Amino acid sequence: MADSAAVYVKHLSDDRVVEVIGRHVCIAGQPEADHLVVLDEHPNRQAILKAVPGATHVAGRVPLTLPQASVAQAALRRAHETYDGSPRAVSERLRQAVWQKTMADGAD
Numbered sequence: 001m002a003d004s005a006a007v008y009v010k011h012l013s014d015d016r017v018v019e020v021i022g023r024h025v026c027i028a029g030q031p032e033a034d035h036l037v038v039l040d041e042h043p044n045r046q047a048i049l050k051a052v053p054g055a056t057h058v059a060g061r062v063p064l065t066l067p068q069a070s071v072a073q074a075a076l077r078r079a080h081e082t083y084d085g086s087p088r089a090v091s092e093r094l095r096q097a098v099w100q101k102t103m104a105d106g107a108d
Contacts (some may be wrong), residue, residue, distance in 0.1 A: 086094035
């Protein structure tokens with residue numbers, strides 16, 4: 001993960017902290033998601049809305065309200081704007097792109 005300051009997003013009911021660290025939304029410091037999903041595009045949107053009526057976005061397993069999603073998205077955007085051109089970073093981005101393409105094509 002990138003060495004950057006953590007950006008607070010919210011506390012969960014069990015007192016774990018959700019924050020953006022580098023390029024990931026994290027729960028208690030552990031990466032949960034690298035992007036947010038608009039609730040309208042989520043397959044379980046009805047169940048999520050039932051559990052958290054004000055949710056507008058989801059980051060992995062974490063439902064977010066619009067203000068929380070705005071904070072998280074801004075922090076993710078800032079992290080993605082910093083470009084690391086090192087061979088290791090380029091290799092990691094290529095690996096992620098190949099993995100996403102493979103999953104989109106229906107690999108198991």
